[in-house]
Amino acid sequence: MSFMATVRLALDALIRNKVRSLLTMLGIVIGVAAVIVTVAIGSGARTSVTNSINALGSNLIVVQPGSVTQGGARTGFGGASTLTPADGMAMTTLAGVAAVSPLVTVRTQVVSGANNWQTTISGVAPTYTFIKGWPLASGTFFTDEDIASSAKVAVLGQTDVSELFPGGGDPVGQNIIVKGVPFTVIGTLTALGQSSLGTDQDDTILVPYSSAMQRLTGQTTVSQLMVSASSAALVDSVQTEVTQLLEQRHRIVAGQPDDFQVRNLQSIAAAASSTGAVMEFLLAGVAAVSLIVGGIGIMNIMMVSVTERTREIGLRMSLGARGSSILRQFLTESTVLSAVGGIIGVLFGFIGTFVVSMLAKWPTQIPVAWVFLAVGFSALVGIFFGYYPARKAANLNPIDALRFE
Amino acid sequence: MTAVVHIEQLRKVYTIGETQVIALDGVDLTIEPGEFIAIMGPSGSGKSTFMQITGLLDTPTSGRYAFEGKDVANLSADDRADIRSRRLGFVFQSYNLLARTSALENVELPMVYAGVPEVDRKRIALEKLAIVGVSELAQHAPNQMSGGQQQRVAIARSLVNNPGLILADEPTGALDTKTSDDVMSILTRLNDEQGITIMLVTHEPDIALYAKRLVTFRDGKIVSDGPNAHRHEPEKIVA
Numbered sequence: 001m002s003f004m005a006t007v008r009l010a011l012d013a014l015i016r017n018k019v020r021s022l023l024t025m026l027g028i029v030i031g032v033a034a035v036i037v038t039v040a041i042g043s044g045a046r047t048s049v050t051n052s053i054n055a056l057g058s059n060l061i062v063v064q065p066g067s068v069t070q071g072g073a074r075t076g077f078g079g080a081s082t083l084t085p086a087d088g089m090a091m092t093t094l095a096g097v098a099a100v101s102p103l104v105t106v107r108t109q110v111v112s113g114a115n116n117w118q119t120t121i122s123g124v125a126p127t128y129t130f131i132k133g134w135p136l137a138s139g140t141f142f143t144d145e146d147i148a149s150s151a152k153v154a155v156l157g158q159t160d161v162s163e164l165f166p167g168g169g170d171p172v173g174q175n176i177i178v179k180g181v182p183f184t185v186i187g188t189l190t191a192l193g194q195s196s197l198g199t200d201q202d203d204t205i206l207v208p209y210s211s212a213m214q215r216l217t218g219q220t221t222v223s224q225l226m227v228s229a230s231s232a233a234l235v236d237s238v239q240t241e242v243t244q245l246l247e248q249r250h251r252i253v254a255g256q257p258d259d260f261q262v263r264n265l266q267s268i269a270a271a272a273s274s275t276g277a278v279m280e281f282l283l284a285g286v287a288a289v290s291l292i293v294g295g296i297g298i299m300n301i302m303m304v305s306v307t308e309r310t311r312e313i314g315l316r317m318s319l320g321a322r323g324s325s326i327l328r329q330f331l332t333e334s335t336v337l338s339a340v341g342g343i344i345g346v347l348f349g350f351i352g353t354f355v356v357s358m359l360a361k362w363p364t365q366i367p368v369a370w371v372f373l374a375v376g377f378s379a380l381v382g383i384f385f386g387y388y389p390a391r392k393a394a395n396l397n398p399i400d401a402l403r404f405e
Numbered sequence: 406m407t408a409v410v411h412i413e414q415l416r417k418v419y420t421i422g423e424t425q426v427i428a429l430d431g432v433d434l435t436i437e438p439g440e441f442i443a444i445m446g447p448s449g450s451g452k453s454t455f456m457q458i459t460g461l462l463d464t465p466t467s468g469r470y471a472f473e474g475k476d477v478a479n480l481s482a483d484d485r486a487d488i489r490s491r492r493l494g495f496v497f498q499s500y501n502l503l504a505r506t507s508a509l510e511n512v513e514l515p516m517v518y519a520g521v522p523e524v525d526r527k528r529i530a531l532e533k534l535a536i537v538g539v540s541e542l543a544q545h546a547p548n549q550m551s552g553g554q555q556q557r558v559a560i561a562r563s564l565v566n567n568p569g570l571i572l573a574d575e576p577t578g579a580l581d582t583k584t585s586d587d588v589m590s591i592l593t594r595l596n597d598e599q600g601i602t603i604m605l606v607t608h609e610p611d612i613a614l615y616a617k618r619l620v621t622f623r624d625g626k627i628v629s630d631g632p633n634a635h636r637h638e639p640e641k642i643v644a
Binding site: 324 | 463482490495505506
C-alpha cells in the first residue's frame, strides 16, 4: 500500500471519530502552544532586556589611564596621568566612532549665594549628552566654542539644582562659585535617578573639560575618555582600533604593557542575554513535559482504539492486509494525530502570543526554529507513543480478532 | 484442471491449558473449480476450524493443503495474507463492513491491500455492486442499510479481486428467511453464471440445499460427502 493511501486511511479513521480525535489532540495542542508562547515571551523579554542594556550605553567604550608604580606601591587603573584630550580628538577620526568625550572629575565644594554643597564637577565635551543619552531639562548645553575659550559655564544635575537653589525658580543665568571661580549656569539636566550601583547620578555639575582642566585641576590629562561606537556590532572592532591608536600615540612597543585600559559594557549585555536564554530553555522544558503528557494521552487512546477496533483489524487481515500494513495504519494514525495537533498547537501558540503581547504589552518574538522543533517533536511523540499500540494491533491473530466481541 | 482446494489428512489440535482439543481429525477434501459446496455440521463439529484453515486464516497442526496447486500448509503470515488478498473472498455472518464508511469504500478495501491503482478501484467496485444489485447504495454507510443489503455489499467486496474461492461463513445466520433466500440466490447465480467456486459453511439444512455438493462434519471428521439431490431452485432474484 502506498504512503499516500496509508495517510488517507489514517485521516479517514480520525475523521470518523472527530470528537475523540480532537480531544486526544488537545494534549499535544496545549503542549505545543505552551512551548511557542513561553519561548516567544522569553525571547521577546530577552530582546527587550538586551535593547535596554544597549540604551544604557552598551555602545560605550571607556578608556582609562593605566596603573603606575609609586615607591613600590602600584596604583589601580586611572592612577597614571597619560590620557589627554588630544588622544580623544585623534579617536574621532576612527571609522565606527560616533562621538568621543573626555571626562575630568573633581569633587569639591560649590557655593551659590547662602547655600553650599559638595558635589562632583565633571569636565566633559558637548558630545557628552549624546553619549550618555541624557537630555536637558532647561537652558542650553555648552558648545565647542565654550571648550575653545574654556568658558566659565555650567550645566546642573537636578540634585544640585535643589540643593544650591532650594527656593525654586530657574537657576539658569545665576552664578555658582567653584574653588573661587564663578561659573554661569546655562542649563539643567533631566533627572536620571540612582544608577545601578546606587549612586545619585543627578548629583553632578557639568562644565567644559577645558575649563575643568585649566581652572579646577590644573592638569593636562583627563581621568577618562568616553567613546561611543556607531552600533553595538561595532563595539569590538572600535575597541581594537582605539587600543591600536593609543599604543601608537603613546609609543608603546610590542611586549610592553599598555599605559591605559579599554573596557566596554558588552559583557554585561551578554550576561543578561544568556540569563534570558537559560530562562527560555527552562520554560520550554516545562512546556515539553506537557508534550510528553500529551503523548501518553495519545498512547492511551490508541490502545483503546486498537481494542475497540479489534474486529476491524481482523477483517482487514482477512481481506489481505499484512501485519505490516496494520502497523503502518495505526502508526500513521497516531503520527497524523499528533502532527495535526502540533500544527493546531502552533496556531494557538501564535494566537496566544499575540494576545499576551496585546494585553500585557509584553514584547514577544516567535523564533521560527522553535516552531519547527515543536511540530517535529510532537510528530515524534506520536510515533514513539503510537508504536506500542500499533505493534499490538499488527500482532493480532486474524481469527481471534474476527471473533472478538 | 488444478483443484482449487486439495486437502489430505488435515489435523488441527488446540491446547487449552492442559487439555488438548482435537478440532479436525484427519480430513480429506478436494474442491474443483466451479463447485458450490456446503459444509454442514453441528457446532463443535470442526466446520468453522476447517473454514479458517481453508481460508488461510489459520494453519493446520499437520496434513497437506494445496491451494490452487500451491502448498500453503506452512506459509508465513505475510504470504498467507497475500493469498487471501488476491485469491480468496470472505462473506461473514455479521457482514463485517467498516462502520461509517460508504459501501463503495468498503468494496474497494481489498483492492487497496492488493495494490490495485486508485483509478481502477472505483470502477471495479461499482461493477461488483451492480452485480449484486445494490448500485444505488454505493454512497450509503452500513447503518443506513438493511441486513440483506449489507450482506450484498459484503458479497460484492468478496468479488473484487476475482477470487479463486469464496468462503461464506453462515452468510444468512443474521437474516430472515426471505432475505436469506435473496442472498443465497445471488451466490447461486454467481456460481451458475460466472462459475465462481463457493464454499458455504452453515448449520441450516435449508440454506445448504442451495449448494451442489453437501459435506457433513461431525467430531472433526467428514461423515458424509455427496452431490445435493434436492437442490433449491433459486427464488426470483431481487435486484
